[in-house]
Amino acid sequence: MLRRGFLAVRGRLTADVVRDSGRALAARALELPELTHARTVAAYVSVDNEPGTIALLDALRARGVRVLLPALLPDNDLDWGAYAGEGSLARVQHGGRMALFEPAGERLGPDAVTAADVVLLPGLAVDARGMRLGRGGGSYDRVLARLERAGAQPALVVLLYDAEVVAEVPVEAHDRPVDAVVTPSGVRHFRTA
Template identity: 80%
Template structure:
């Protein structure tokens, strides 16, 4: 069963990435502006002191405007640093000039925060975690790219007893009927797309 679910995930990933590759720079810019506006209205971000986020690359829904708006609000924004084993360290976002391009083996260049590394556990201090993804379904099951970095982040939050708001940033077409889930998957609380916010049942009562 698990092999079938993994095959389904791979097929879904390929299809979704193909759609993203077809987006023009204008499409990406327009979506990024709308996405930032929607995300900034989230109550989960309104009271957040620390938000773990990420720098979008390629055709991903753009996060630059959102990062700057959060920082302007006085939010401490943590950004990931990819480690050799695919785990994530974290650093504080200090504006666009604080980002450096880093090329990791077999991956496109990522923009990562310069400056002090806070350690993988820093994410447990976040009031909200903005997650990259390729899709989400009606149960809040997120489809990632398959590298496992954010599976580790979510497991770390679980071990620490941390319960931040988990929010995935997507395009409108990426809210789908079904994402094959596995027992360890931790559902997200909300998905933000350029046209609105989709909320999911949270057993924790958020």
């Protein structure tokens, strides 16, 4: 029910709000020390009324950062491919679920994310402890477990709207806190990256 509530609020956002928020989000994110020094960033392409990511992806790429984007696998795990600009994306419909924009080029395998210095995570909310509420599909839970198994410790950053930073979200045993949240109006760190 909590997820539906956040999605309903997003659903009422205008295209102008989504576009302007994406620009502001990119400007804030680019100030993050974690992104300033990153050589490889695992990110995602926003869909529907998610906080916009294209401006951020393009700015990272312009800095010479290698940007990895996910491709959803049939079991909800994620493969990865390199971002080479908006023209390198393919719109992929996954059954009855939402269509996603995925890298059209070579697949690098699910373990490619372990090379990332920063992982930008989608979400619906984050709480005061840095606990993230995702959409419930488990794809990013698998990514976080993969990073842990590999001993990789990238900075974990969730991208949200301001109203999606809340006092508390429900937590399950497998959930892990993020290091920071970026919203159009600012950045909040939860722990040392």
